[in-house]
Amino acid sequence: MVRVAVAGATGYAGGELLRLLLGHSEVEIGALTAGSSAGQRLGEVHPHLTPLADRVIEGTTVESLAGHDVVFLALPHGHSAALAAQLPDTVTVIDCGADFRLRDESDWTTFYDTPYAGAWAYGLPELPVGGGRQRDALVGTGHIAVPGCYPTAVSLALAPGFAAGLLDPADVVVVAASGTSGAGKSLKPHLLGAEVMGAMSPYGVGGGHRHTPEIEQNLTAASGADGSQVRVSFTPTLAPMPRGIIATCTARLRQGASGADAAGIREAWAKAYADEPFVHLLPEGQWPSTASVLGSNCVHVQVTFDERAGRVIAVAAVDNLTKGTAGAAVQCMNLALGLPETTGLPVAGVAP
Numbered sequence: 001m002v003r004v005a006v007a008g009a010t011g012y013a014g015g016e017l018l019r020l021l022l023g024h025s026e027v028e029i030g031a032l033t034a035g036s037s038a039g040q041r042l043g044e045v046h047p048h049l050t051p052l053a054d055r056v057i058e059g060t061t062v063e064s065l066a067g068h069d070v071v072f073l074a075l076p077h078g079h080s081a082a083l084a085a086q087l088p089d090t091v092t093v094i095d096c097g098a099d100f101r102l103r104d105e106s107d108w109t110t111f112y113d114t115p116y117a118g119a120w121a122y123g124l125p126e127l128p129v130g131g132g133r134q135r136d137a138l139v140g141t142g143h144i145a146v147p148g149c150y151p152t153a154v155s156l157a158l159a160p161g162f163a164a165g166l167l168d169p170a171d172v173v174v175v176a177a178s179g180t181s182g183a184g185k186s187l188k189p190h191l192l193g194a195e196v197m198g199a200m201s202p203y204g205v206g207g208g209h210r211h212t213p214e215i216e217q218n219l220t221a222a223s224g225a226d227g228s229q230v231r232v233s234f235t236p237t238l239a240p241m242p243r244g245i246i247a248t249c250t251a252r253l254r255q256g257a258s259g260a261d262a263a264g265i266r267e268a269w270a271k272a273y274a275d276e277p278f279v280h281l282l283p284e285g286q287w288p289s290t291a292s293v294l295g296s297n298c299v300h301v302q303v304t305f306d307e308r309a310g311r312v313i314a315v316a317a318v319d320n321l322t323k324g325t326a327g328a329a330v331q332c333m334n335l336a337l338g339l340p341e342t343t344g345l346p347v348a349g350v351a352p
């Protein structure tokens with residue numbers, strides 16, 4: 001059995017990790033750690049995790065985390081580097097935070113307010129890179145950075161078009177809506193209950209959202225060696241629902257690209273995801289909905305060509321806490337340890 005610890009067990013991402021790990025046949029759940037809730041029973045914080053209700057939360061220290069095969073870090077940004085540096089090399093560390101996602105230090109400095117920690121293997125297995133998939137970089141690796149939830153949805157929506165050389169890297173526009181759990185459990189000014197209920201509102205408008213460079217990094221990687229740097233205009237929106245992201249992404253066709261018609265576009269997306277267990281291109285005419293991926297590790301994708309506007313429109317839906325964080329983290333653990341990639345991961349959602 002693989003012995004795992006979860007740091008940040010009382011948070012939304014930590015809770016979802018534990019829900020999935022409880023159903024994982026190869027895992028034994030070890031230490032559960034957090035910050036101010038140390039000493040409480042997990043059942044006081046996550047009553048839905050019935051089998052773990054009596055487990056006591058420990059403080060997050062190197063001592064409490066060492067001695068496990070795998071440590072999941074589901075802590076606020078900026079906490080991972082110091083902890084990871086002190087853990088023995090024998091521990092596989094999977095970070096749900098942003099600390100090790102960006103390869104470009106100046107992007108980090110521009111979008112985050114903590115010192116740059118470096119870059120780990122990026123945990124989006126399905127991303128097409130250099131003629132292969134990002135999963136190749138995850139097999140057997142000891143340190144993995146789990147993607148942000150918006151970058152997962154947006155990158156998987158658009159990557160096939162960049163991998164096939166169909167899309168203009170300078171003309172990409174994304175508007176995505178997220179459920180409120182994306183912001184974590186602590187109170188945030190834009191998340192006051194009375195304002196959030198019954199309203200949708202954009203935030204981080206004008207190119208300032210920290211997921212912008214992460215999306216650009218992924219789509220540039222998908223474009224391959226001949227592709228230019230992809231630039232994205234990204235606007236996130238808060239939606240009055242607990243979970244789910246729907247990303248509506250549009251891009252102009254690249255001038256002179258071969259296969260740049262409705263049939264060629266569909267073929268590129270179908271080919272990209274034909275063998276992916278968690279990414280489903282929906283039948284033509286059916287559009288993704290957050291409700292259909294609730295609690296599942298699946299991403300639903302659809303693509304079409306708006307001929308009048310000359311733009312490709314790709315839409316993806318994910319559960320921000322499952323494929324958007326915890327499901328991806330478990331998928332990465334499976335790859336890192338050489339277990340079947342799909343072990344312990346739900347492919348069916350919860351409906352209605």
Ligand SMILES: NC(=O)C1=CN([C@@H]2O[C@H](COP(=O)(O)OP(=O)(O)OC[C@H]3O[C@@H](n4cnc5c(N)ncnc54)[C@H](OP(=O)(O)O)[C@@H]3O)[C@@H](O)[C@H]2O)C=CC1
Nearest residue numbers: 008010011012013034035036037074075097182184185325
């Ligand atoms: N929510 C989401 O959809 C996504 C989240 N993530 C990432 O996952 C990580 C966790 O996010 P999320 O679960 O939403 O956040 P939450 O705010 O819900 O949870 C944060 C967790 O970290 C613990 N914590 C806070 N401060 C400290 C500290 N100083 N020392 C030790 N533990 C501490 C909290 O413990 P306590 O209860 O004691 O305060 C809690 O367990 C973040 O890095 C986030 O970026 C990634 C993708 C999507």
Ligand SMILES: CC(=O)N[C@@H](CCC(=O)OP(=O)(O)O)C(=O)O
Nearest residue numbers: 097098148149150178179182183
């Ligand atoms: C609704 C909401 O506030 N969402 C978060 C993103 C959640 C996520 O994926 O983010 P991490 O990069 O923190 O892992 C945000 O916009 O910052």
